Amino acid sequence: MGGMMQAWKTGAAAALLSAVWSGAAVAGCGSEAGACEVADGAYHIALPADANTPPPVVMFLHGYGGSGAQVMRNRALSEGLTARGYAVIAPEGRKRGGSGPQSWGFGPFTEGRDEGAFFASVLTDASGRFGTSTAQTVLAGFSAGAFMVHYLACSDPAAFAAYAPVSGAFWRPQPETCEGPVRLLQTHGWRDEVVPLEGRILGGGRWEQGDVFAGLEVWREANGCASHAPSKAWGEGDLLRRRWDCGPGAEIELVLFDGGHTVPKGWAGWMADWFEDEPAVR
Template identity: 85%
Template sequence: MKLWKTGAAAAVLSAVWSGAAVAGCGAAAGVCEAADGAYHIALPTAVKDPAPVVMFLHGYGGSGAQVLRNTALIEGLTGRGYAVIAPEGRSRGGTGPQSWGFGPFTEGRDEGAFFAAVLADAADRFGTSSAQTVLAGFSAGAFMVHYLACSDPAAFAAYAPVSGAFWRPQPETCKGPVRLLQVHGWRDGVVPLEGRILGGGRWEQGDVFAGLEVWREANGCTSHAPTTALRKDGLLRRRWDCGPGARIDLVLFDGGHTLPKGWAGLMADWFEDEPVVR
């Protein structure tokens, strides 16, 4: 097993937070600094060599610290052997709520470069994987997931947005192939499946199903019809298998704008169902 690097810059706290070992860097407990931003990390109690990573992006107005306080999410993932990395977004305009630079709101930081720097920093400090990686996120974090997957699908092994898609005008094309798990609440009123108009007409959230069409084209799918369609455990599921590394899953749950119960296990099962060789 690869040993974690020692020293004050990579001290592992003895405290246990959400049932996982929360690591800190330097004097700021639970906070690590990478190029152009900060992140938090929770390590699995049983460390694989190296531990796969789920980078989870917070929603609008949230924070990486809040992500690590989600006990069900953190314990669900670290219990399966994943390290959870929760980066900090940037304040809109320097003073507004924290969010991400995607679509119509791209400004300042290069988010893709920041995420790459965080992955590299965590791998160096804690020995986490830089290949077996999932970029996940909720709401505004999910918007960011879609846009990065579109522009740079090889940045992560897979993508798992929850309650978010593209904004209008959505990208006409995306690069591919990509593995993507789209989870969305059927009764979501904040980010409805069909989208909605905001800011007096200045912005428009996109239609989830229209976005899936872009992804099918990027993956070279020959049909709009899913490979499998089923209803199980109260979930409606659709799956498109369109070639090596080109898989799209849609999971709809009977709920609103929230991370559904059991998402961590659902995502881990999905990611492990078809291991990616990179």
């Protein structure tokens, strides 16, 4: 523990900026605050103000045409998580075709960079620079970022401790099977018209967003769930929630909120509650 603490103090002292952003230290790796370079891309990071042990990590992937910098400017998300003791890492996607909007390589749009290897290198780099955890990690994302979350969780569930996609699922044809087990928190707006719960057809029929509920069936099979029926279904304020507990490390939760294509303001808090509420201790 002493060696870990010393590594944390040394890395943080070398990299933290003097500015403090509402209880979160915004880390810098060069001329641009928060922009850190690795072999195949870049990421932004914000650290909790008080971190006496390696802070857990939420890596949040931006949506289509977005950026990691935009993720960090979403204060409800970034400050909500750092206030709970999490480091927030926001990687930069790749420009489609080299010059188009930034997005991620998933499903029908896989090209160029190995995204899983890129995310792994970001976790390793952040741990070395800032002392963040490489074990207590959540991969989350919005819209195109959420699509990416699903595909990585499907192919390599052990890459992160848990997965938390917001407003995104698989595309058609969706994977017939996924690896497991996996801890998955699926959040979606009831009134989402950009990525409807049932999916939609795009590009004159060339592409088709998948059905969230069909995707959840794939996840129940990956987790070896004995029943399609949820273990629990309940309401919580404006939220409708369903949960499947299917064994060690095999948990699925669906949260529907009364809204459209967005990250709901309360997401950071309930995601942290969910991640910290290990099924074994319920």
